[in-house]
Amino acid sequence: MQATAFTYDPETRGGSVLLDDGTPLPFDAAAFDAGGLRLLRPGQRVRIRTDGSADTRRVVFITLQTFPDPMGPKV
Template structure:
């Protein structure tokens, strides 16, 4: 699943993502930490991994090609 960074708090490394279907979801700092990324930018495209309950577990950059 992919979406766009809607909000990002650099102090807590958490925020919200706007999914391609228009749904806005929050992501915890743990999902950011699991990615190995150092920061996110507003409007940046990301790939989202979720567990069975819908909790965001990892945020990565989409691959192209």
């Protein structure tokens, strides 16, 4: 799934993304670390994986669109 980086705090390595429908969704350091990123700028397009649904939905993986998702489909 794709989204846009909305906020990012380099000290906590957490932040939030905006889904394409405008819904904000937070991510924590574990999700950031899973994607192999070192920095994220608001406005960057990202690839995410989520877990849960509705109010319990959370980002479990975030990386740049150009980086592979090891759990995603092979291209």
